[in-house]
Amino acid sequence: MLKRRRQAQSEDAVVDDNVNKMLATGAIEEGNGA
16 A cells, blocks of 8 residues: 655545545545555
């Protein structure tokens, strides 16, 4: 498994929004982490 890539703090809101959209559409699902 790959480590999550770090992004600039200014991109955090965009990343969170995209993750929420993908969770809502079923493209990804929430996990427990490794």
